[in-house]
Amino acid sequence: MTDLSTDFTRTRAAFHLPSGVTYLDGNSLGPMPVAARDRVAAMMQDEWAQMLIRGWNEAGWYAQPRVTGDRIARLIGAGDGQVVMGDTLSIKVFQAVSAARALRPGRRVILSDSGNFPSDLYVVQGLARAIDSDLRVVEPEAVAEAIDDDLAVLMLTEVDYRTGRRHDMAALTAAAHDAGALTVWDLAHSAGAVDVDLLGADADFAVGCTYKYLNGGPGAPAFIWTHPRHADAAQPILQGWMGHAAPFAFQPDYEPAGGVERMRVGTPPVIALAALDAALDVWDHVAMPDLRARSIELTEAFIAQVEASCPDLTLNSPRDPARRGSQVSFRHPQAYAVMQALIAQGVIGDFRAPDVLRFGFAPLYNTAEDVSRAVGIMARILREGSWDRQEYHARAAVT
Amino acid sequence: MTDLSTDFTRTRAAFHLPSGVTYLDGNSLGPMPVAARDRVAAMMQDEWAQMLIRGWNEAGWYAQPRVTGDRIARLIGAGDGQVVMGDTLSIKVFQAVSAARALRPGRRVILSDSGNFPSDLYVVQGLARAIDSDLRVVEPEAVAEAIDDDLAVLMLTEVDYRTGRRHDMAALTAAAHDAGALTVWDLAHSAGAVDVDLLGADADFAVGCTYKYLNGGPGAPAFIWTHPRHADAAQPILQGWMGHAAPFAFQPDYEPAGGVERMRVGTPPVIALAALDAALDVWDHVAMPDLRARSIELTEAFIAQVEASCPDLTLNSPRDPARRGSQVSFRHPQAYAVMQALIAQGVIGDFRAPDVLRFGFAPLYNTAEDVSRAVGIMARILREGSWDRQEYHARAAVT
Numbered sequence: 001m002t003d004l005s006t007d008f009t010r011t012r013a014a015f016h017l018p019s020g021v022t023y024l025d026g027n028s029l030g031p032m033p034v035a036a037r038d039r040v041a042a043m044m045q046d047e048w049a050q051m052l053i054r055g056w057n058e059a060g061w062y063a064q065p066r067v068t069g070d071r072i073a074r075l076i077g078a079g080d081g082q083v084v085m086g087d088t089l090s091i092k093v094f095q096a097v098s099a100a101r102a103l104r105p106g107r108r109v110i111l112s113d114s115g116n117f118p119s120d121l122y123v124v125q126g127l128a129r130a131i132d133s134d135l136r137v138v139e140p141e142a143v144a145e146a147i148d149d150d151l152a153v154l155m156l157t158e159v160d161y162r163t164g165r166r167h168d169m170a171a172l173t174a175a176a177h178d179a180g181a182l183t184v185w186d187l188a189h190s191a192g193a194v195d196v197d198l199l200g201a202d203a204d205f206a207v208g209c210t211y212k213y214l215n216g217g218p219g220a221p222a223f224i225w226t227h228p229r230h231a232d233a234a235q236p237i238l239q240g241w242m243g244h245a246a247p248f249a250f251q252p253d254y255e256p257a258g259g260v261e262r263m264r265v266g267t268p269p270v271i272a273l274a275a276l277d278a279a280l281d282v283w284d285h286v287a288m289p290d291l292r293a294r295s296i297e298l299t300e301a302f303i304a305q306v307e308a309s310c311p312d313l314t315l316n317s318p319r320d321p322a323r324r325g326s327q328v329s330f331r332h333p334q335a336y337a338v339m340q341a342l343i344a345q346g347v348i349g350d351f352r353a354p355d356v357l358r359f360g361f362a363p364l365y366n367t368a369e370d371v372s373r374a375v376g377i378m379a380r381i382l383r384e385g386s387w388d389r390q391e392y393h394a395r396a397a398v399t
Numbered sequence: 400m401t402d403l404s405t406d407f408t409r410t411r412a413a414f415h416l417p418s419g420v421t422y423l424d425g426n427s428l429g430p431m432p433v434a435a436r437d438r439v440a441a442m443m444q445d446e447w448a449q450m451l452i453r454g455w456n457e458a459g460w461y462a463q464p465r466v467t468g469d470r471i472a473r474l475i476g477a478g479d480g481q482v483v484m485g486d487t488l489s490i491k492v493f494q495a496v497s498a499a500r501a502l503r504p505g506r507r508v509i510l511s512d513s514g515n516f517p518s519d520l521y522v523v524q525g526l527a528r529a530i531d532s533d534l535r536v537v538e539p540e541a542v543a544e545a546i547d548d549d550l551a552v553l554m555l556t557e558v559d560y561r562t563g564r565r566h567d568m569a570a571l572t573a574a575a576h577d578a579g580a581l582t583v584w585d586l587a588h589s590a591g592a593v594d595v596d597l598l599g600a601d602a603d604f605a606v607g608c609t610y611k612y613l614n615g616g617p618g619a620p621a622f623i624w625t626h627p628r629h630a631d632a633a634q635p636i637l638q639g640w641m642g643h644a645a646p647f648a649f650q651p652d653y654e655p656a657g658g659v660e661r662m663r664v665g666t667p668p669v670i671a672l673a674a675l676d677a678a679l680d681v682w683d684h685v686a687m688p689d690l691r692a693r694s695i696e697l698t699e700a701f702i703a704q705v706e707a708s709c710p711d712l713t714l715n716s717p718r719d720p721a722r723r724g725s726q727v728s729f730r731h732p733q734a735y736a737v738m739q740a741l742i743a744q745g746v747i748g749d750f751r752a753p754d755v756l757r758f759g760f761a762p763l764y765n766t767a768e769d770v771s772r773a774v775g776i777m778a779r780i781l782r783e784g785s786w787d788r789q790e791y792h793a794r795a796a797v798t
Contacts, residue, residue, distance in 0.1 A: 016448040025452045032448040040670070041440050048616055049415040049431040052747060053424045061617055088665025090639035091490060098529070114651065119640030119665065122653035126638035130497070130530055137651070211666065217447055218460055218669035239525035240489035241518030250752060252513065252536070254521035266487025266518065267610065270617035271439070272670050348451060353649060 006290035011364040014282045015215070022370045022377075024349045027161075027189055027327045027360025030215030036278040043274035061270045065242075066261060068273055069223060071280045072214070075288065076187060076206065077197035078225050084260045085210075085276075086268055089188060089222040091238070092207035093123045093155070095263055096224060099234035100153040100182040100205055101133060107152035107181070108133050115140040115160040120186055124155060131237075140165060144175055151181035158196070159189035159325030162352050164299075164317040166194065166325045170201040177202070182230075188212060191223075192283070193326035193362070195292040204230055213326070213362055214283075216276035224263045231259040240265030282364060294363040295326040301371045302328055302359065309379040316356055327360040334387060338378075341387035347374045405689035410763040413681045414614070421769045421776075423748045426560075426588055426726045426759025429614030429678070438677035439670060447669075460669045464641075465660060467672055468622060470679045471613070474687065475586060475605065476596035477624050483659045484609075484675075485667055488587060488621040490637070491606035492522045492554070494662055495623060498633035499552040499581040499604055500532060506551035506580070507532050514539040514559040519585055523554060530636075539564060543574055550580035557595070558588035558724030561751050563698075563716040565593065565724045569600040576601070581629075587611060590622075591682070592725035592761070594691040603629055612725070612761055613682075615675035623662045630658040639664030681763060693762040694725040700770045701727055701758065708778040715755055726759040733786060737777075740786035746773045 047059040069083035182204040192213030206225040210216035242264035256262035313330040339351040446458040468482035581603040591612030605624040609615035641663035655661035712729040738750040748758040
């Protein structure tokens with residue numbers, strides 16, 4: 001176990017944060033770790049350029065997806081050898097749901113909720129059409145009662161990408177298990193944001209991305225976790241050579257590797273993994289309970305200050321911090337224009353249709369000063385109606 | 400159209416080639432373009448670090464997969480707007496074959512050959528199991544006669560990863576079409592190696608990787624091409640938000656984007672695409688007929704010199720250059736040890752089980768001097784039997 005003594009002054013200093021910017025959009029794309037640029041340059045020069053093909057063994061590129069996976073495992077309550085990196089989150093959703101569904105061959109229903117990120121629903125729609133399953137989508141509050149004996153897979157994003165509402169992973173997993181179903185948890189807005197405990201919740205599969213709170217850079221690779229009880233039984237539809245038991249034997253037939261490594265598909269993204277590796281260094285001495293405590297401090301302060309000084313905004317997130325992730329959203333009829341005015345004044349959050357202002361609080365680098373500066377600027381914009389007098393042409397940003 | 404005046408002295412100088420190394424493994428991993436390291440560092444510093452989330456629009460990250468796709472299109476005989484980047488080659492094989500199969504709903508057979516790269520076969524085995532299809536695998540020479548009226552999809556790698564044997568894309572595509580089937584061509588060992596003409600051959604789908612002859616770096620993103628006649632009809636199983644008609648409308652249901660962009664799935668690998676973009680600059684003034692001519696010169700010289708000075712080796716590639724890609728392989732009972740001895744003396748090719756020595760010739764940077772140096776060293780090793788007196792511990796390299 002790493003020695004954990006969380007020092008948020010140190011972690012904040014580990015990021016490049018442009019001056020004049022209050023960045024509350026780390027739930028969409030984390031900022032660049034100071035060390036990332038040189039780490040990538042060194043990987044390219046010392047490994048790719050010098051070792052050429054030999055880098056696969058000599059520089060450890062081949063093993064990197066599981067080495068990096070082990071670093072992430074600690075942040076999500078998983079064990080060594082249970083997480084592997086690669087592809088994108090959408091691909092990993094496909095793998096996890098298809099593998100879970102195949103473990104419940106007699107059942108056809110995949111249940112999700114309308115607060116799930118649309119891409120997860122798109123992926124499951126495509127999968128369900130191919131493998132003769134039904135995707136059932138209910139309101140987030142109705143998930144528990146929709147679990148019945150037809151259910152094969154419960155597929156949820158733990159923290160809602162718009163509202164920040166956090167599902168009770170342990171309770172819903174237990175309910176799914178009681179009904180004979182398996183769970184797939186998308187940790188896109190959880191990993192690095194809250195104290196995830198996959199093993200403690202007894203979840204079955206989990207997936208996530210690394211470009212949000214884990215700060216791996218735009219398009220950084222995704223991860224997938226399989227509970228050890230399923231790791232050698234899960235049979236993914238996406239069978240690639242890197243998930244083969246003997247990739248370099250070049251056998252004509254697929255034979256899955258042992259454990260979660262069968263969830264590897266193609267050649268790993270080595271350059272991107274170097275950037276992510278530098279980003280994960282920042283987490284080395286961070287204790288997740290400290291992270292969660294700081295996250296709650298920041299979001300509680302933000303809600304209190306906004307409600308005190310921005311009467312036109314309506315809270316769109318759960319008020320109870322136990323039911324919330326590390327982001328907060330508010331509604332305003334002119335949310336798009338208000339967000340553009342905020343961005344023009346250096347406060348970067350984002351807009352989600354039709355009327356949502358979304359703010360992410362990343363405990364590694366956001367501070368109480370970020371909270372008060374953002375609220376002060378937003379209060380002035382709303383008071384003066386200055387969002388109404390400007391022209392904004394920016395397009396919607398990426399979640 | 401770009402002005403094309405191929406200057407191979409310029410293109411060779413564009414790569415970092417370690418001194419003392421004769422690199423004949425660009426068919427596995429291309430060397431680093433000199434400009435790539437600084438291009439990636441600039442993207443990270445000027446775009447990610449400075450623009451943060453705004454980079455998706457301001458730096459053009461969102462559009463990058465099709466902008467880069469257009470650069471590759473020229474190299475494979477495709478048109479603008481027909482190629483899009485992302486994921487890995489295995490994922491793209493899955494997308495192309497599933498889309499082609501869905502366009503032939505009444506037919507169950509997917510035909511490939513035993514010279515195909517194993518991962519392509521693994522992918523199709525997994526797909527076929529899921530969607531109730533049959534994968535039929537025949538010898539490369541038997542493909543033409545195995546095409547019949549049950550065939551839905553002919554899925555071939557144009558250039559064999561071991562022997563370098565090149566299929567006749569136009570003839571086999573015509574035969575498949577005559578039988579009512581569609582074709583998927585894997586260009587892993589073709590793109591940047593030979594004069595591919597997808598539109599001329601009237602192919603249906605094509606996929607490829609960019610870390611071999613296109614020199615995009617380890618794990619560089621893959622590409623997929625759809626013939627315009629299928630681009631708006633192809634319905635991929637992998638439905639991700641980046642392939643949605645309106646990704647940022649966050650609609651609950653998937654609606655495919657027009658054209659090949661529906662083959663996008665998740666968030667694009669922006670850092671890796673920056674490295675690839677630098678690599679594609681090298682191709683700007685290269686005429687593909689010049690490339691093909693130089694490739695044939697190099698492989699012809701290599702075969703002639705090896706056969707003159709290495710009597711223990713047996714040619715494992717077609718002798719007719721028209722039936723060969725840009726790589727040559729020879730067989731030797733102790734191929735593994737011989738390759739280790741070659742590598743120890745700075746000649747990097749690779750070994751393929753059980754007895755194959757494989758050498759790739761990348762016209763952009765390999766020269767007649769590379770050919771004669773490699774053959775000279777190999778002839779001495781074989782004459783002296785010095786491969787027999789060394790201890791080799793290296794593990795097999797990645798294809």
